Amino acid sequence: MLVKTVSSEEARTHLRDVMDEVAAGEAEIVIERHGKPMVAVISYKEYQRLQNERAQQAIDQRKGAQPDLMWLTASNQFDACYAKPA
Numbered sequence: 001m002l003v004k005t006v007s008s009e010e011a012r013t014h015l016r017d018v019m020d021e022v023a024a025g026e027a028e029i030v031i032e033r034h035g036k037p038m039v040a041v042i043s044y045k046e047y048q049r050l051q052n053e054r055a056q057q058a059i060d061q062r063k064g065a066q067p068d069l070m071w072l073t074a075s076n077q078f079d080a081c082y083a084k085p086a
Helices: 008-013 015-023 044-082
Strands: 002-007 027-033 036-041
Touching (some): 008 027
Parallel strands (some): 002 027
């Protein structure tokens, strides 16, 4: 996909065109201020895809952490029950 870079002034002046181009899937647009990239304009469909991806990653991370937490709890209970007196 084409990535276009425009100034903030150009984006402001041609906002409707920027939105139409992105919504049509013709480009993703990076808006710069004083020559530095500030924001990216992506389609709402792409935004939803990214949000779903982030949500799935969060779920996967929680699932991945759960067995370690369960093992740690079981290990601490075992140690508490069977620890030799000092």
